[in-house]
Amino acid sequence: MLAAASASADTIVLKNGRRIVASNVTEDGDHITYETPAGQMSIPKSIVERIDRDNLGYSSAAGASSVPPISVAAVDPARGYEDVAHLTVHDNAIDFGYIAQLEGSARSGGATAVEKLAASHYAAAQFLVSKGDTDAAIDHYRQALSFAPDNLGLLLNLSALYLRESQFTTALEPLEHARRLTPDSSPGAADIAKLTGWAYYGANKMDRAVEEWTRAERLHPDPEVEHALEKAERDKSEEESYREGETAHFALKYNGSATPDLAQGILHALEDDFRDLESQLDYTPPEQIGVILYTEQSFADITRAPSWAGAINDGRIRIPVQGLTSVTPELAHVLKHELTHSFIGQKSHGRAPTWLQEGVAQYMEGRRSSSSAGALLDAANQGAVPTLGMLEGSWLALPGNSASMAYAWSLAAVESIIQAGGVSDISHLLDHIAAAPSTEDALRDTLHENYADLQQQTITYLRHEDVR
Ligand SMILES: [Zn+2]
Structure with missing residues (x-):
């Protein structure tokens, strides 16, 4: 699964300390206007402390950890019995x-x-x-x-x-x-x-x-x-021509155009992320996780990913690193995001729905809904937000704008769960999803709510987050 690459992101720092990550931030008159995954937003300049410009342009990325599609062997020990x-x-x-x-x-x-x-x-x-x-x-x-x-x-x-x-x-x-x-x-x-x-x-x-x-x-x-x-x-x-690096939890491969320093930096960042996710999600992946660094062209060739894909996780974390020499803040976000997918995929035995995968991955990389809360509420009022049931499967078929909405809405739903019961609720939910007949069943078992309740809880949560 892939996410549309966002343009360069800026951070709007509000006087109350809240930070809004947005793109295309412009000032006009006494307003600041910016783009969020859910549409254009405008806030009064009087509440803004400063705007941190970030022109790195490294795309944020998506992915879903995949457990291989194993069809179980045909040999049946119960035949005849x-x-x-x-x-x-x-x-x-x-x-x-x-x-x-x-x-x-x-x-x-x-x-x-x-x-x-x-x-x-x-x-x-x-x-x-x-x-x-x-x-x-x-x-x-x-x-x-x-x-x-x-x-x-x-x-x-x-x-x-x-x-x-x-x-x-x-x-x-x-x-x-x-x-x-x-x-x-x-x-x-x-x-x-x-x-x-x-x-x-x-x-x-x-x-x-x-x-x-x-x-x-x-x-x-x-x-x-x-x-x-x-x-x-x-x-x-x-x-074959790649160099290798290894830590306790990762096996890294990278080609000649990536520097050993970058490789070391990435492994170091991943080990930190691993420890954090291990305690937050109460789970330890049993095996080393494969990570491959690519130049842009080989990334596209190998993954067959569309050109707008940032990074992908198909069980191995594959990251394009052309031109990078150290772990930039944007790359750090991508690493945490992709590693979160590995944890969720394995903890849920590959059964976590896409909205939960992407919602938690965005949450762990540090994204929050405050910047898009207003636009999401407007969309909800117009009946334009997808149901979580619709966001369970692949998003690849969603048209561009709905994919942005899907990411934003999934993040908001996950934030509302965490605000209500802490990250441990996400951890329990993932355990139940591994065993329950459906995500909604697991939701009822652990959080005592169904999709409609969660949708409503998300709207209530966004009302509190709305900076307008
Ligand atoms: Zn993702």
């Missing part, structure tokens, strides 16, 4: 007594008893996945594997869940075991290579990812793999 599955999960609950009973039989031996137990744990795990509880599902797979360590279906489904949780290195363990058990000629071999490719891709090991997906394509052509392979090959050939 449908009765076991039905006895394990019934009346919308797991029958733990039944599982314990099967475990008793499995302990006293017998291959069939073990297969039945595997089928039972598999059914329980599938049920938990459908409820969004990946962690509990992983526990069931691990318990089942302690009885049936060579069950291919269990190994593949377990690794797919690790991938969903961005635990790429951990996912490799069951996959390597599965590889040892499975000759190339058997049906599971292509799935093993496909999932192993995702694990390496997530762990920023492009060479190995390309190797695995090439193998998967040879064993069993699959459009999902073909697309992923094409992308990984582009990354691999571009990054």
